[in-house]
Amino acid sequence: MIGANSVLTLAVNIGIAAISYVMTIRMIPRFREMFIKANLYGKDLCKKDEKVVPESLGVLIGCVFLVAMFFFIPIPFTFGDAASAEVATTGGRSEVFPYKEFVELIAALLSICCMILLGFADDVLDLRWRHKLLLPTIATLPLLMVYYVNYNSTTVIMPKFARMFVGNTLDIGIFYYVYMGMLAVFCTNAINILAGINGLEVGQSIVIAGSILLYNTCEFLLQHQLDAHLFSMYLMLPFLAVSLALWKYNRYPSQVFVGDTYCYFAGMTFAVVGILGHFSKTLILFFIPQILNFLYSIPQLFHFVPCPRHRLPKYDSNTDLLTISTVTFRAEELNFIGKQMVNIFRFLKLISWKDHADGRITTNNFTLINFVLVIFGPVHENIVTYMLLGLQVICSIVAFFIRYPLANLFYDT
Structure with a gap:
């Protein structure tokens, strides 16, 4: 059972999260002009007036989160139940201090801090995609080292149908660390590529954060790995607070843009709690x-199909609706793999398709936003955002079904 001191620590964390929300709400309007004067701004291409909007506000949100967590650092090690985890002898007297938990929290904040810095560098320097894949890997190294020193558990529980072949568990060794490193890369970039319309990046992060907190609560009720899920909640509550404050200004019509910094910050925070909270596989759900x-x-990300720099949907100023953005190419420009992918997508009616008299082909850009517009036709930007956030909520419900009722069919828990 969770102790009274940990309940107090969690209550303090909630209080710090509430203060972070208020601070963020007040700071964003005060910093908007400062970002514009520093040439950190962009035009909202999905509006008639294409107004100038301050960009890269994610760095401000990340800084508020870090400050909040810095203030929180002493709390669990002063009042928390984990404070009696280890006994060290210093100067001839015994002192009680949870070194492992302390190092975990510091390493987590270090990785998040690195990702905020690297994300802001991306916003300012406009880095190439290969750098965007490398940066999260570097930022995850402190995290993986702490996991190696404190746990070094690389054993995977096997489903019932596979146990007759490999046993109840399987030690995959270094591949588990490769998986965790790839998890950080995926989390940071997955939010970044599902973006581009008002409120979508922040909105999906809020739903994911809420899902993680709900999962932590369920595991508390089931008495599973209490310390690990308490650690997750310590990070998720302030993150959710600053994200809700940012949502107020980033939702339609956006008063600020979050930039790649927020996407990297959010993705790394999720990766941190998944790895050190020991639910990295559930996080993927x-x-x-x-x-x-x-x-x-995939066809455009790996350049099997021509990929323009920006794949945002087009804005029709006459109807105030979003329509699909397109890419035009000739069939002979595609290699064998590209042709097969396009044929499969076309057969499944997952893309639009138009043949021109001169042999050119026009299809929509391959993003989930454009796919929604392919299915439903022109839709208002605000409606598209809520449709995608609704999908995020539905998928979280499916994730809980997979994690609990369905998982019980294949595992003993």
């Missing part, structure tokens, strides 16, 4: 829409 968007985007 909360990213079902992002996985679908990634799979749908």
